Amino acid sequence: MDPRYKVGDKVMVQNRFPPGHIRTPEFVRGKPGRILRYFGNFRNPEKLAYGEDGLPLCPLYWVEFTVNDVWKHKPGQAQDKLLIEIYEHWLDPA
Amino acid sequence: MATNFDPDPHPHQHDHDAHPEYDTVERVEHELDYFQVRVLALADILKEKGLLTTDEMRRAVENIYSKSPAIGSRVVARSWADPAFKDRLLEDASAACLELGIDTSSINHLVALENTDEIHYMVVCTLCSCYPRLLLGQPPTWYKSFPYRSKAVADPRGALADLGYEAPEGIELRVVDSTADCRYLVLPRRPAGTDGWSEEKLLALVTRDSMIGVGDALSPEEYEAGQEAVAG
Structure with missing residues (x-):
């Protein structure tokens, strides 16, 4: 599966809360970020956790968030970042 | 009657229960918690089905703790x-x-x-x-x-x-x-x-x-x- 996003693309994490083995941390759902790196395609952990084969493979990205964009209390210095692995089906273009 | 295998560390201390604060030696025997019971049950099933031996499990744990x-x-x-x-x-x-x-x-x-x-x-x-x-x-x-x-x-x-x-x-x-x-x-x-x-x-x-x-x-x-x- 070819990755939909390229390094530098601005993305928005989907703001949904399905049950199950989800690897997208809740604190970045609905938050804007930027594609920093494409790691390759991996089996879907949301399916692997229930004994399925995890196919089709999912593109996995390193998404960069500014700490102060994620938290209302703005705990970071302006340049501080959170780098989080997110599968493509959790991202929308921003 | 106390034996060598008695888990009670103070078998002859009759006022033991009245002074639990003196019982500083932790007992080896204790109630298993929920997850310990689940792990033991899972290990038993794997052994019964012939999928894993106790020796293989011990070696796997040994391998985990060999990393530093x-x-x-x-x-x-x-x-x-x-x-x-x-x-x-x-x-x-x-x-x-x-x-x-x-x-x-x-x-x-x-x-x-x-x-x-x-x-x-x-x-x-x-x-x-x-x-x-x-x-x-x-x-x-x-x-x-x-x-x-x-x-x-x-x-x-x-x-x-x-x-x-x-x-x-x-x-x-x-x-x-x-x-x-x-x-x-x-x-x-x-x-x-x-x-x-x-x-x-x-x-x-x-x-x-x-x-x-x-x-x-x-x-x-x-x-x-x-x-x-x-x-x-």
Whole structure:
């Protein structure tokens, strides 16, 4: 599966809360970020956790968030970042 | 009647129950909690079905505890001593580790991150306790604790301060959340005053926490002070 996003693309994490083995941390759902790196395609952990084969493979990205964009209390210095692995089906273009 | 196998450490102390505060020796026998019962039941089923033997399980646990930060330290020391190796490590960490005889094939995707004067990486797993166990052994208790896991992302400089480390003012702090298929090894900054040091000598300056990114490697002075404290 070819990755939909390229390094530098601005993305928005989907703001949904399905049950199950989800690897997208809740604190970045609905938050804007930027594609920093494409790691390759991996089996879907949301399916692997229930004994399925995890196919089709999912593109996995390193998404960069500014700490102060994620938290209302703005705990970071302006340049501080959170780098989080997110599968493509959790991202929308921003 | 008390026997050699009696779990009660004070079999002849008749006022035992009246003074529980004197019972400082922890009993070996205790009630199993919910998860211990589940683990034992699962192990019994696997044995009954002939899928695993007790010996295989013991060897697997033994293997887990044979890993230690000394393995990751070798990777860091080689990176400091050999810039070409460092470049290869940052490009493809698994392939570079294999050069040192360290097989990381059980990690889906190993990533090495270089701390510099401009960028400081620190690693957390907010969802559970993902950690490069092959290279660093079992994670420290604080790494698995809720306070570290939440504060590392919600107030990263504060989380570092809790661990006694002050991130340099103006540096770009990058908190890496190990949530999916990648495992991260931080390459700490090479300590000042180590020009010309051999790889073997550099090895002693690498610390576990510097490879998680919550501290720096030891300076030569800190290392000497530590050696004196041990000797003294």
